[in-house]
Amino acid sequence: MKAFEIMIKQVYKVKESDTVRSVIEKFIEYNISGLPVVNERNEIVAYVSDGDIMRYIGKHEERIIDVFYNIYVFKEEEEEFVEKSKRLLDLNVLKIAKRKVITVSWEEKIETIAAILGKRQIKKLPVQRNGVLVGIISRGDVIRHCFKAFL
Numbered sequence: 001m002k003a004f005e006i007m008i009k010q011v012y013k014v015k016e017s018d019t020v021r022s023v024i025e026k027f028i029e030y031n032i033s034g035l036p037v038v039n040e041r042n043e044i045v046a047y048v049s050d051g052d053i054m055r056y057i058g059k060h061e062e063r064i065i066d067v068f069y070n071i072y073v074f075k076e077e078e079e080e081f082v083e084k085s086k087r088l089l090d091l092n093v094l095k096i097a098k099r100k101v102i103t104v105s106w107e108e109k110i111e112t113i114a115a116i117l118g119k120r121q122i123k124k125l126p127v128q129r130n131g132v133l134v135g136i137i138s139r140g141d142v143i144r145h146c147f148k149a150f151l
Contacts, residue, residue: 007135046097
């Protein structure tokens with residue numbers, strides 16, 4: 001079995017000119033946790049995940065964490081939180097996305113895909129054909145397709 005046989009063809013993605021706001025909107029709307037970032041030719045230039053956003057917050061926006069965990073914030077700290085949140089949401093996605101994206105060819109074998117997902121401890125792999133994003137495969141996709149014959 002090959003990637004093109006199990007990949008999800010409707011890929012949610014963001015453009016390299018998009019903001020973190022549009023990323024989070026898609027996370028919420030589609031109940032997902034990561035997105036490929038593409039250029040105008042639909043070539044993958046980066047990948048952004050909820051983990052990338054959390055790492056950014058952890059490094060740069062300490063007060064945001066306090067509010068996420070429902071810790072009481074004084075009025076002046078609340079104003080600071082709003083400003084920091086706006087700065088984060090208005091950032092270009094490439095400021096926080098990973099530029100070194102692990103991808104697979106649309107003809108890659110499922111065994112190789114499973115090995116990459118397991119060894120690299122990643123949730124999803126963008127699938128490319130001739131350098132263009134054509135699909136995405138998750139760990140769940142691999143598990144479902146590998147073991148459905150045994151159930």
